[in-house]
Structure formats: structure tokens, C-alpha cells
């Protein structure tokens with residue numbers, strides 16, 4: 308091996324070590340005090356049985372319902388919004404605001420109930436979020452929401468179930 312080969316090898320080892328460290332340090336959205344959420348894993352056939360066609364399309368195939376079609380847009384009672392897939396409580400009615408977009412919108416969520424990933428469906432990256440228990444797709448989070456968080460969780464109404472208090 309020449310000196311150049313050695314330098315190349317050392318360089319790639321250094322790169323590997325850095326990548327490993329970055330992976331280990333990667334942060335999650337789940338706050339450390341969040342309750343641990345048990346996963347719900349079902350087969351595709353079980354999901355089809357459990358959900359309506361519209362719910363299945365959004366929750367399991369990352370579809371988007373047409374704007375202004377969900378009765379939950381206008382839901383103003385006190386209560387909790389649950390995942391239509393697994394019944395996990397996701398949002399309180401006090402987290403909801405009228406975004407004018409035609410989809411139920413929230414400026415925050417109950418702690419640790421969603422996992423996120425970046426998607427590039429519209430070329431520009433958007434942050435997709437899904438239920439931490441059943442993995443069901445709910446919507447996208449944008450950073451043009453109101454105070455205090457500045458976030459807008461744009462949620463498909465068909466993926467939610469409202470439970471009044």
C-alpha cells in the first residue's frame with residue numbers, strides 16, 4: 308500500500324466515524340417525559356376491515372381528503388381529537404384554531420403522540436406526521452401557525468374522531 312492509499316483509507320474511516328456519531332446524536336421529537344406509547348401493528352387486511360375506505364386512503368396510503376369536506380372543521384365543542392385508526396388521544400380542543408385552509412388545524416399536540424418524516428411529494432420538503440401508536444398518516448406540519456408555537460398541524464379530518472367532554 309502506498310502512502311496515498313493509507314491516507315485515503317484513514318479519510319474514509321474518519322468519515323464513517325463521523326456518520327456514526329451523527330446517527331447516535333440524532334434527536335427525536337418525543338420529549339423525554341412523554342408517556343411510552345405501545346405500538347399497534349395490524350396487517351393490511353385487518354386495516355381494511357377496521358377502517359372505512361376514506362380513512363384507509365388517508366391513514367394507510369398517505370392520501371389527503373378534499374378541503375372543506377370534514378365536519379370536524381367546524382367542531383368547536385370542548386373535547387379531545389383521537390386517532391381514527393387506534394383511538395390514541397392526539398389533540399385537545401384548546402389546541403385547535405381556524406386556519407381557513409379547509410382542514411382541521413392545531414398549533415400543538417398532546418406530548419409524544421406523533422412521529423415525523425420529511426416528504427418531497429411537492430418538491431419542497433414538508434414534514435409529514437403520523438400516529439406514534441398505529442403509524443397512521445394524519446397530515447403535515449407547517450411553520451406558519453399562530454402563537455405560542457408558530458406551528459400549524461394540518462390534519463385530515465377523516466383520520467380523527469372527536470370525543471366531546
Ligand SMILES: [Zn+2]
Nearest residue numbers: 390393438441
Ligand atoms: Zn393511531
